[in-house]
Each structure stands twice: as structure tokens, then as C-alpha cells.
Amino acid sequence: MNRPGAERTLFWAMAIACFTAALACLAARAVDRAAIDVLRDRSGYLIVRVLAPEGDDGLNRAATALIGDPGIAAAEVMSPERAANLIEAWTGGAPPTGELPPLRLIEVTLAPDAPADASAARDLVRTLSDAGVTAEAIGPPDDPRADQAARLRQAALWGAGGLAGVMALIVALAARAFAGRRRDFVTVMADLGAERGDVSLRLSDEAGGVGFLAGLIGAGAAGAAGAALLSVVEPNGAWLAGLAPADVAPLIAAPLLAALAAGAGAHFAANALFARAARLG
Amino acid sequence: MAHPADIDSPPHQEGRYVARLAGVGAGYGRAVVLRDLDFEARAGELALVVGPTAAGKSSFVHLLRLALTPRDGRMQVLGADATRLAAKARARLKRRIGYVAEAPAFMERASAYANIALPLRIAGRKHVDYDGDVRDLIGFVGLNAAAEEPVWRLSAVERRRVALARALAAKPDLILADAPTAGLSRGDAQRLIRLLAELRRVGAGIVVTSQDETLADAMEDPVVWRLNMGRLTPADPPAHREAAE
Numbered sequence: 409m410n411r412p413g414a415e416r417t418l419f420w421a422m423a424i425a426c427f428t429a430a431l432a433c434l435a436a437r438a439v440d441r442a443a444i445d446v447l448r449d450r451s452g453y454l455i456v457r458v459l460a461p462e463g464d465d466g467l468n469r470a471a472t473a474l475i476g477d478p479g480i481a482a483a484e485v486m487s488p489e490r491a492a493n494l495i496e497a498w499t500g501g502a503p504p505t506g507e508l509p510p511l512r513l514i515e516v517t518l519a520p521d522a523p524a525d526a527s528a529a530r531d532l533v534r535t536l537s538d539a540g541v542t543a544e545a546i547g548p549p550d551d552p553r554a555d556q557a558a559r560l561r562q563a564a565l566w567g568a569g570g571l572a573g574v575m576a577l578i579v580a581l582a583a584r585a586f587a588g589r590r591r592d593f594v595t596v597m598a599d600l601g602a603e604r605g606d607v608s609l610r611l612s613d614e615a616g617g618v619g620f621l622a623g624l625i626g627a628g629a630a631g632a633a634g635a636a637l638l639s640v641v642e643p644n645g646a647w648l649a650g651l652a653p654a655d656v657a658p659l660i661a662a663p664l665l666a667a668l669a670a671g672a673g674a675h676f677a678a679n680a681l682f683a684r685a686a687r688l689g
Numbered sequence: 690m691a692h693p694a695d696i697d698s699p700p701h702q703e704g705r706y707v708a709r710l711a712g713v714g715a716g717y718g719r720a721v722v723l724r725d726l727d728f729e730a731r732a733g734e735l736a737l738v739v740g741p742t743a744a745g746k747s748s749f750v751h752l753l754r755l756a757l758t759p760r761d762g763r764m765q766v767l768g769a770d771a772t773r774l775a776a777k778a779r780a781r782l783k784r785r786i787g788y789v790a791e792a793p794a795f796m797e798r799a800s801a802y803a804n805i806a807l808p809l810r811i812a813g814r815k816h817v818d819y820d821g822d823v824r825d826l827i828g829f830v831g832l833n834a835a836a837e838e839p840v841w842r843l844s845a846v847e848r849r850r851v852a853l854a855r856a857l858a859a860k861p862d863l864i865l866a867d868a869p870t871a872g873l874s875r876g877d878a879q880r881l882i883r884l885l886a887e888l889r890r891v892g893a894g895i896v897v898t899s900q901d902e903t904l905a906d907a908m909e910d911p912v913v914w915r916l917n918m919g920r921l922t923p924a925d926p927p928a929h930r931e932a933a934e
Contacts, residue, residue, distance in 0.1 A: 592794045592795060592796065592797060593796050595794040596794050596795060596796060596804075596807065597807075597811070598756075599754070599756075599783070599788055599790070599794070600783065600784065600807060600808045600811050600855075600859075601780045601781065601782070601783030601784035601785075601786075601808075601811060602780065602811045603776070603777060603780045604776065604780075606811075685756075686756065686776075686779075686780075687756060687757075687758065688717065688751050688756045688757050
């Protein structure tokens with residue numbers, strides 16, 4: 409009677425699959441958050457060029473109007489030094505500040521909840537117009553980091569989703585093998601006049617429970633591994649305060665999806681076993 | 690008497706037959722194992738089907754227990770047309786058939802008691818309602834000492850007794866025993882046959898298959914059939930039936 413040993417192996421195969429899937433999804437979420445931060449930094453940033461009135465009066469009036477706008481987190485007149493730094497960051501070469509023409513620029517950071525699209529620039533120009541300032545809003549120049557972040561985000565999400573799918577398949581196959589070890593039970597039930605639905609429901613319930621437990625263990629281990637890694641990266645524990653519900657979603661989803669995958673795998677296996685046991689020939 | 694081929698007997702006789710076959714053939718895939726079977730078994734009757742190895746005895750039992758579908762001919766089991774049963778109706782009918790396989794399958798890790806009680810659980814009965822009946826059955830087949838043991842620990846004889854008790858648990862109308870004495874000592878075999886024979890008194894029809902023709906000697910008034918190369922013939926004149934007619 410080696411059943412318990414074989415079933416333990418199947419259980420741990422499920423748990424390891426759940427651990428791998430949950431860890432991959434956590435990593436994907438971390439990449440997703442980092443990419444979102446990069447993209448938000450860009451999309452929430454605008455430069456306003458004041459066209460009229462000329463001189464400091466126009467600049468000050470524009471800055472005052474922008475600071476009073478609830479959709480704007482910060483508005484600061486750009487100094488020549490700051491302009492030189494930006495040019496250096498965007499182009500790779502810094503011009504001497506003395507060579508820069510007089511600047512009439514204001515750096516604007518949109519509020520986090522403000523829409524970071526073309527309408528933001530239009531609203532900003534309208535706000536300034538209401539304050540008697542003629543201006544134009546310019547987005548930051550193309551930044552290869554943003555394209556990379558977007559591509560990396562897509563790759564991480566699709567990769568983690570694909571890996572989770574493969575792991576779900578492994579859980580379903582393990583549950584199928586688990587149900588296969590109940591062949592005697594299915595044969596007995598078929599011989600005694602049980603109905604196929606009752607038998608497959610019982611086996612899928614049992615396998616679903618096993619899958620849920622394996623998912624809990626796998627997700628718990630993945631959560632612990634993620635927490636340990638973040639504690640190394642940010643030893644002060646700041647990462648804990650910044651956790652959003654979406655960050656832990658993989659840990660909550662893993663047991664539920666594992667239960668579903670295991671239940672489905674056992675259900676189909678039980679149906680096939682029952683069909684063979686109930687009808688010979 | 691009604692000839693087995695005359696399956697559409699008058700309604701007043703329907704309840705007397707637990708199985709009636711007329712010109713039935715059956716097999717697995719392309720292989721035809723049973724040919725043109727005419728057979729009938731009545732409530733309270735013990736039918737012994739004897740035949741050599743590979744004669745089709747187990748297939749015949751599979752046919753009667755509704756696990757094998759007839760390919761041709763007509764077949765009634767417990768009054769239902771077995772050639773046209775939907776899955777649910779088949780399952781319901783199976784609950785009225787007790788089956789003892791040559792190599793019975795069990796829930797090996799469950800106790801003998803749990804295995805014997807399984808048909809009653811499938812029928813939806815509660816533990817408090819069936820506990821007494823199951824204990825009685827355990828005593829009837831002589832399993833008291835082993836009732837709580839997991840089945841995998843039991844001896845071949847004890848396993849056969851568990852199978853018999855399980856087959857009887859739901860008080861079936863038809864009991865099928867496929868080579869129930871195979872592998873048992875002569876004494877154990879005769880005790881098992883006596884247990885089976887006693888069940889006639891509760892009104893069930895009993896069909897036993899065996900290679901051992903001398904088994905008939907241990908039975909009281911059996912109806913003996915001979916199965917060879919998939920063909921079934923009465924082995925002795927059904928005198929008692931003629932008398933009944």
C-alpha cells in the first residue's frame with residue numbers, strides 16, 4: 409500500500425507549481441509597478457512655455473495660477489541650471505548655462521489622480537488663459553526608457569500569465585493522476601449504481617481541497633520569499649507600507665485557482681474512469 | 690411454461706422474472722463473446738451457470754449487471770428493458786442488483802464496515818438507519834472480528850465475505866456472483882455457497898457462475914445452465930418450472 413507516499417508526491421508537485429506561479433506573478437507585479445512609476449513620471453510631467461505677457465510678470469502670474477490648480481501637484485519656474493541638467497539627461501550633452509537663451513519655462517507635475525493624457529495639456533493651457541496668460545504645454549521629449557518600460561511590463565504580464573497557465577496545467581495533471589489513484593473507488597461506485605455526476609463531484613471536491621491546500625502552501629512560500637527579497641532591497645520596511653491590494657492578489661488567487669484546476673483535472677479523470685467502469689465493451 | 694424467447698409475457702408474470710434474455714449477443718469491440726443467449730431467472734431461484742475458462746461466464750454476469758450492453762436480442766432485467774436504458778435509469782437499476790465479482794474491487798483503505806455500508810450510503814440512507822442492518826450482515830457473513838479492519842489487510846476469504854455482505858446490503862432483487870468460490874478451500878467454498886443459497890428465502894433471484902460443476906451438489910435445487918464458447922444451454926430439465934406451470 410504505497411498510496412499515501414504517491415499522493416504526497418502529487419501534493420508537493422501541486423504545491424511547487426503553485427509556488428512557482430505565485431512567485432512569477434509577484435515578480436511580474438513588481439515589474440508592473442516599476443514600469444507604471446516610469447510611465448507615470450513621464451505622463452504626469454509637462455513643461456509650460458509662457459508666450460505672453462513677457463518678462464517675469466508673465467512667468468510669476470502663470471506659476472501662481474498653476475499652483476492654485478487642484479489638478480497640479482507642483483509648478484516651478486525652470487532655472488538655467490535645471491534646464492542644463494534636463495538637456496544633459498535627454499540629449500547626453502550639457503550646454504554651458506551661459507549659452508542658453510532667456511527661459512520662460514515652468515515645470516509642471518500633475519496630481520497623481522489627474523488624467524495624464526492630452527486633455528491635461530489642454531486644461532492647463534485653459535487655466536492659464538483664464539489667468540490672462542498665453543502659453544503652450546509641451547510634453548517631455550521621447551524617452552527610450554518609457555518604451556522599454558512599456559515593453560517590459562507587457563512581457564512580464566504575459567510571461568507570468570503563461571507560466572501560471574502552465575503551472576495550472578501541471579496542477580490539473582497532478583489532480584488527474586490523483587483521481588487515477590481512486591480507480592478502485594470509481595469502479596466500486598459504478599458497480600453499486602452510483603451516478604457519474606456524484607462520483608466525479610466527490611473526486612473533484614477531494615482534489616479541489618488538496619489543490620487549495622497546495623495553493624495555500626505554495627502561495628505562502630512565495631509570499632515569504634518575496635518579503636525576504638524586499639527586506640533585503642529595502643531593509644527599513646518601507647515596502648510594507650507601499651503594498652497595494654493588487655500586489656498580494658497572486659497570493660490570494662493561487663489557492664483558489666489551484667483548487668479550480670485540481671477540481672477540473674479530477675472531474676475529467678473521474679468521468680473517464682467512470683465511463684470505463686460502468687460500461688464495458 | 691414461458692419459453693425464454695417469449696419475453697413479452699403477460700403482466701401478471703412480470704414480477705416473477707428477475708432476468709429474461711432472448712437471442713442476446715454481446716462482446717467487446719469487434720470480439721463477439723456471447724451469442725444468441727436465451728436465459729431466464731426468477732425470484733427465489735438459484736441459477737448456476739457452469740463452464741470452462743473463457744466460456745464467457747464473467748461477460749454473462751457483466752451483461753446481467755448492466756455493465757455490458759446487448760448488441761442484439763431482447764433483454765429484461767428486473768422488469769426493465771436493458772437494451773434501452775438511459776444512464777440514470779441504468780444506475781438506479783444497478784442499485785437493485787447485488788454483485789460479487791471474481792476479484793472484487795473495494796475502497797481498500799476503508800474498513801470492511803464502510804465498504805459494506807456503501808450501497809446504503811449511495812441509496813441516501815443515514816448511518817443511524819443502516820447501522821443495525823450492516824452489523825447484522827457482518828454477523829451473517831461471519832466478519833465480526835474484521836469489521837473495522839481496512840479491507841487491504843483482510844484475507845482472500847474475508848474479502849469475499851465483505852463482497853458478499855456488500856452485495857446484500859441494499860436488499861437486492863437480483864444477486865450475481867461471478868466465480869465466488871474461486872481460490873477458496875472446499876470448506877470455505879461450501880460455506881459461501883450455503884450463505885448465498887440462504888438468500889433465496891428473502892425472495893431474491895440468484896445467479897452464480899463457476900467452473901466447478903460439483904458446486905451444484907452443495908446447493909438445494911439449483912437451476913443449472915452450461916455456458917461454452919459463448920453459448921448457453923440448460924444443463925438439466927427444468928422440472929420444477931414445468932411443475933410450476
